[in-house]
Amino acid sequence: MEILLKCKRLIGFLSVPIIIFSLIALQPAVAIESLTRISIDPLIPQKAPLVKCITENQLDCIERVLVEHPSSLVEEAQYVATRLVDFPDENNQKVQYGDILFDFHSATSSGTIKRLRISTHVITPVGVFNGKKAGAYWLILQRELLPGEVGQIPSTSICTPTNPTPCLSYPALDSPDIFHVYLRTSWLKPVSASGEGKNFNIDYRNISGGMQWHFSGQEFLQPMFSDVTKLPESVKPGNENMVPDRLNPTLYFALDHGGKDLSDSYWDPGCMSHGFTRTMWNAPLAGQLVWDYSKSSLNFNMYAPHLDPFGNVYLGVFRAKFQKAWLDCRFPGNTLSTATKLTVEVLDQNGTAQVSTSSISMKNEIIDISVTGFHFSSPVIVVKRSKDSGTTTVSKSPLSDDWENDVSITKNSPPLSAPTPLAKPTKTPSPNPTAVQIIDKVASKKTILCSKGKLVKKITSLYPKCPSGYKMKG
Known part of the structure; x- marks a missing residue:
């Protein structure tokens, strides 16, 4: 149940943008007040989107997006517009969805101009989603086709490793770039941060009134089945030869808010004053970090089809970061937090160690584990204390920031495109779902x-x- 929860939450959210875009094509309209709000009110049951930051004290907004090319050159994506859609109340909750558009050069500073869509979804702590009361922030990065761009290739086209487009469930960013998203939250007390992507990282620090976050990651193509009921079947022993027929372009981030207990939190909030987990992977089904007392190991389960649509073995990516103090609180008596050296291995469904590449760092009271190159269907990441490890102590200091140096822009890009003139929004209330597209100013720096x-x-x-x-x- 724990494993399937992440997948169901994501699938529920992914269906929203399809509805939004059809509405935007039909009619521009209201909700302009959302763009200038200071923050999302946590005491009102609602589903609301993030907006573009336009003032320095604004919270629950996206500051900027940087694009890191394979050459390590970094450009700032050009903000295009914020789109919002008001829906009728759902279970006495206000419902508004939205996305933010940015243009960027793909692959190089002179590469093809593409449009990035960041669909956002915030559930307040008193709101309900999928029958569960819990606060959360979701950001999904996807391709937005520019006017005149061709959409999905007809299904009669042949899907190959060099031309995977016909297998795509929706348009891919199709870019080797790493996207760096900077955003601010207000009432969020993180109990978990997670996501799917490659070259993935999550940093955070406290700011006035809330927290600032730096998400970074690269899109990947997730093997999937048109018949989604085949997914759980494909990860069962003996079904390794099931071949998916679809590819889902995937890059998303999720932040879960910790309440008083599991009645208003997705994950146990009992230790969040000591820290929280940041877990990142490239599988459609995943669990949580769990301590195996019988084997003195920290384990993480992932599930995905063994093969991609072309019959090639699908390889996994995993990263986890957490505070030692959180580990001690969550799993008393663990043998990792006081270790000076750890080992990591990946076991297949038969308990046999796989070939993989791994790295572990321990600094500033944070353990950072990365593993790549392993195969599915149901690998287990296993972290243990090394036999030649020394012993150290765990700091009892309060939870502190974990923020690497800001990514520096190495090229200021000229305007990528001229914004399309928009109809002036009205303030006439409407009982039907409506959309608004607004262009605003970029927040200034000090x-x-x-x-x-x-x-x-x-x-x-x-x-x-x-x-x-x-x-x-x-």
Whole structure:
């Protein structure tokens, strides 16, 4: 049940954009007040979208998107528009969906111009989704076809490894770029952060009134079946030869809010004051980190078809980051938190170790585990204390920020396209679902001076902070 929950929540959300886009094509309209709100009210049962940040104190919004090309050159994607759709109330909840559009160069600074759609979905702590009361933030990154672009290739076309387009369930970004999304949240108290993608990472830090997040990842093509009932069958022993017939372009991020207990949280919030898990993978079904007391190991289960639509073995990607203090709280008596060296292996369904590439880092009281190159259907990631490990202590200090250096723009791109003139929205209420498309201003940045002895650094950011050991001047 735990494993299927993540999949069902995602499938439920993925169906929403299809409805939204058809409505946008029909009529522009209201909900302009959502664009200028300071935050999403957590005391109102509602489903609401994130918007583009237009002021420095605005929360529950996306600041910007950076695009990192394979050459390591980084450009800022050009913001195009925010689209919102009001729906009738659902179970006495206000319902509004939306997405934010950005244009970017694909692969290189002079590459093809494509449009990124970030569909967002926020459920307040008192709201209900799929019959469950729990707060959450969802962001799904997908391709938005530009005017005049050709959509899905007819099903009569042949799907091959070099031309997978006919197998796609919907248009792919089809880009080797890594997307960096910066956003702010308000009332969120994270109990879990997760997502699907490649070259994936999640950073966070506290800001005035809430938290700032940096998500990064690359789209991948997830093998899938047109008949979704075949998915759980394909991961059962003996069904490794089931060949999927579809590919789902996938890149998404999810943040779960911790309430008082499991009655208003998806995951146990009992240890969130000590930290939370950040788990990332490339499988449609996944579980949670679990401590096996009998084998003194931390385990994570993933499930996906063994093959892709072309009969090739589908290879897995996994990453997990968590605080040692959280591990001690969640699994008392574990042998990992005090270790100076850990080992990781991937076991197949028969318990046999697979060939894989792994790395583990332990710094700033955080354990970071990455594994790639293993195969499905049902691998288990197993982390243990190394036999030659030393012993260290676990800090009891409060939960602190985990934020790597900001990604620096190495090229300022010229405007990619001219925004299409839009009809001026009206404020006439309507009982039917309506949509609004608005273009707003980009949030401005601040610059501060930080000193350390004779050294002076200039820091420019939306939320500038002096590096460790430096003090702000003036």
